[in-house]
Amino acid sequence: MGISLFFFFLFMRLFAEINGGSQDDECKASRCSHHGPVIRFPFRLKHQPEHCGCPEFELSCSEENRTILELPSSGKLWVEEINYASQEIVVHYSDDCLQRQTPNFNLSASPFQFTNVYRNFSFFNCSESKEESFVFRSIPCSFLSSNPVYVAPSYYALAGVNLSSCRKIFNATLPQNYIYEWDFSMNWSKPMCGNCEAKGNKCQRKKNNSTEPEIKCIDKPAKGAPIDKVVLTEVILGFLHFTFGIFIIFIVYRSNKLKREHRINIQKFLEDYRALKPSRYSYADIKKITNNFKDKLGQGGYGTVYKGKLSNEIFVAVKILDDFKGNGEEFINEVRTMGTIHHVNVVRLLGFCADGYKQALICEFLPNESLDKFIFSAFGNNYSLGWHKLQDIAIGIAKGIEYLHQGCDQRILHLDIKPHNILLDHNFNPKISDFGLAKLCSKEQSLVSMTAARGTMGYIAPEMFSRNYGNVSYKADVYSFGMLLIEMVGGRKNIDATVENTSQAYFPEWLYNHLDQEQEVHIRIEEESDIKIAKKLSIIGLWCIQWYPIDRPSMKIVVGMLEGEEGNLVMPPNPFTSMGQTRTSVRRRKTSIQPKLTAISEIE
Known part of the structure; x- marks a missing residue:
């Protein structure tokens, strides 16, 4: 390959010089x-x-x-x-x-x-x-x-x-x-x-x-006459076309080879996974279930979701994964994690399709769609949920994440907790979905090493970008949950440049300053009990978004805080004084919520 590229660039340069000579004519x-x-x-x-x-x-x-x-x-x-x-x-x-x-x-x-x-x-x-x-x-x-x-x-x-x-x-x-x-x-x-x-x-x-x-x-050059620039240019152009054709064939061959390797990896995984089995379907079955993809529910990062119906009249959501994105890892993550999880606050995987390069996931259908449709609604639909229902939803999400961290045989890091990935059933009970970015690690260890940040901007923990703030662990999910919790309280995106008051552009900092100074927040409060719930959710959210992982509580502690009384909560340290600073430049508290953690490699 290197030799081909060398000759390719050599002849490109020669052609450019000859072509330049013709331009001098x-x-x-x-x-x-x-x-x-x-x-x-x-x-x-x-x-x-x-x-x-x-x-x-x-x-x-x-x-x-x-x-x-x-x-x-x-x-x-x-x-x-x-x-x-x-x-x-x-x-x-x-x-x-x-x-x-x-x-x-x-x-x-x-x-x-x-x-x-x-x-x-x-x-x-x-x-x-x-x-x-x-x-x-x-x-x-x-x-x-x-x-x-x-x-x-x-x-x-x-x-x-x-x-x-x-x-x-x-x-x-x-x-x-x-x-x-x-x-x-x-x-x-x-x-x-x-x-x-x-x-x-x-x-x-x-x-x-x-x-x-x-x-x-x-005259036209006779036989045996020296080759002029035009002929030489044509020869070089022919060679370049040939070389470029070989290069394209190589790229196509390599792409197909990688696809075959990814397909083999998926097949090997499915052979090992057969004993755990949700049902496996062919692509023809998927088309029948979705009525030829008639009812589209939404578009995700790695595929499109359609509404479908199984033979027993059970409605399902069918996610068709894009075959030109990723390398099959998202499919394996989804099946490996969701297929082994049975929790009331995690979307259940009912089946999957791995038919050639066609890959799909069949999950339970949740009629109220995702949480972001309510908390970010321009028409104020989140008001109808009420603060007690918002608190129940927050507790359900926290219990689902706690189960991923502690309740499975292996610790599961979701790494993409956000309102869009929280689905609501007919009773508005929350269920965590979309495990395409998830990582597994041993429960005896705490941290996971990664080469690049994963997740969605606005919910990604600081340590994902810089190891100055600590190593990546399950605390990354805690940070994402905290940002989600504060958005539920504010009923808006945490970062909003369209607000009239520039001090409210970054809502978490505005919220902390008001609570720290014991000022009224006045966030959609209708009853006296709403004030207590809003303040409790705000304080817990601010604990979860502490800048350093060691300062954040575990999800087990978060569940206890959510189910406890608001009066037992204390204000966390200001997380925003540490923004942009390294660990050595910040005064540490004498006690930490979690013991010191050691980094390990992720389980593939």
Whole structure:
């Protein structure tokens, strides 16, 4: 692979140098527009050097990208076509009125001659309109005041034409079809490049100082002749196309190989997992369950969720995982964690699909959807839940996380606790869902090592970003739960730049300052008991978002705090004085809630 890349870049550089040389060719063919005529010797554009063409054949480009030929004393003409083999050029006047220029039109000072047969025409200025005939025609555009102008071939007898109120203004010798067509053609005799062009060769001017330019015809290279830049460029382009094709094939092969490896890993996991089994379904079963994915419930980070129905009339939520994201780890995490969990506050996995590259999860259907639909509702739906129901929901979430940390054979770190991943059943009982980022570790150990932060911004613990604040442990879930709890209290996102009072932009800090100064919070309070619940949830949330993991309580302690009385709670230290500081710069409390923890590796 490295050798291929070396040759690829080597030939790219060589091609660039050759291509650069061709760009240095000052006399290369050009156009004013994509559909305009090709401009090459004996013609040249004004900005090109004089040796690129002949002085009388100078062209220019208009603002509308039209090709312009300017003749001495005859005005500007639009060039429609140039035939280099027959040495012919087709033009017309820019205002579509060649007849307007007839009195001044003169080709004597130019290298061009009219291509068609010459005829002598007489022009008449009449004060009133006349009947036209084949030999007596009106000019389609006026060029003498407002009176109509007529033209007739001088060699025709005009006795039968009514010329009263008309006077002859001038005679002119013009091409035979001049007065009947808009375009007309001209040709040139010098320089003689027609034979050279007809053979498919290139005509050029020799670089000399003579007033009569000498021309040369560059023949096609004979057999055995040195390869010129054009041929060499084509060879290199062919090689580059071949190399690029091989590179693309390699990428596709490697991608397919990785997909096969991920599929093998999943199959191996499922073989080991067979004894624990939720039901396994084919992809055809999934389509039948979801009625061909008719009812979409939402979009997640790694897939789309649809509503479905099993054969026994049980409604389910079916999550179709995106096969182009991740490496199968999310699927394994979901099945490995949810399949072994049976808790009232954790979504239950009923089945899964691993059919080729198609992967899906079948979970219980929860009709009230996710918690964020209520606490962030613009219509205030969270008011209808009431503070007692919010407290029950908080206790249920805390018990679910405590079960993940302590109630399973192995400790499960969810690492993505947020309102969107808390689903509500018909009685608004909360259930934790979406274990795509989860990690397992031994219950005897406490910490997990990770190479990158996981989770959703706004809920990720500080130690995920910097080890200055401690190692990653189950306390990361405690921090996320604390941020979720404060959002339930405030009924808004913790970080909100749209609020009018800038001091409330970061709600947790605003909340702490009000509680610390024993000020009223006034957050949707309707009854006296609501004040106690709001204050309790706020204090517990602030304990959970302490900046250092060792200062946060475990979820077992959090459950006890939630189920206890508000009067037994004490205000935590200010977590915001530690923001942006390292551990050594902060004065520590004499006692810590948790013992010192040692880091271990995660269980894959």
